[in-house]
Amino acid sequence: MMAKNPDKQDILRQEVLSVLGDTTLATPTTLAQMPYLKAWVRETLRLYPVLCAIPRRPAEDIVLSGYLIPAGTTQVEFLTHVMGRDEKLFEDAEAFRPERWLRKKDAIPTDTSEAFSSTPFGFGTRMCIGRRIAELELHLLLARIVQQFEISYPPDAENVEPYVRGVTIPDRAVRAKFVDRQ
Numbered sequence: 001m002m003a004k005n006p007d008k009q010d011i012l013r014q015e016v017l018s019v020l021g022d023t024t025l026a027t028p029t030t031l032a033q034m035p036y037l038k039a040w041v042r043e044t045l046r047l048y049p050v051l052c053a054i055p056r057r058p059a060e061d062i063v064l065s066g067y068l069i070p071a072g073t074t075q076v077e078f079l080t081h082v083m084g085r086d087e088k089l090f091e092d093a094e095a096f097r098p099e100r101w102l103r104k105k106d107a108i109p110t111d112t113s114e115a116f117s118s119t120p121f122g123f124g125t126r127m128c129i130g131r132r133i134a135e136l137e138l139h140l141l142l143a144r145i146v147q148q149f150e151i152s153y154p155p156d157a158e159n160v161e162p163y164v165r166g167v168t169i170p171d172r173a174v175r176a177k178f179v180d181r182q
Helices: 006-020 035-047 080-084 131-148
Strands: 054-056 062-064 067-069 076-078 149-152 162-165 167-170 177-180
Touching: 006 035, 006 131, 006 149, 035 080, 035 131, 131 149
Parallel strands: none
Antiparallel strands: 054 076, 062 067, 149 177, 162 167
């Protein structure tokens, strides 16, 4: 996403440099001062969730879109990939817009439907146990990459699409170039 969105990469880099400078490594404390970086990761996972679906077996009867799903009889799939690209949930859903996750209060969506419109790690007691570690590693890595490199994407490169194979992977080699800023 950085290579395909150089204008947004510049915004991200400016935020990282304003907090860390060129060489200081990010910490959990400094990450709290970088809402655009966190929004960047959230937007990327909205468009390209690692798991395209999250399966659940209801513990009690539920009604979905007028259909009764009896407790324990069938599995319900939450299609995270489809939800993340749904125009009813996200305006201009196919566009990469990290700004959509920025809010007045700590970059947390204030509307409940908005907060649950993208749940790449699941939610509640069965959410991914490694979520916090994974997010922290993504934030730390992204901050360091932006400090050190400019990422570019050749204009003649084929468009990479998601391919589901247990987890979401690119359907072809990703041709991105890391240019050292030093």
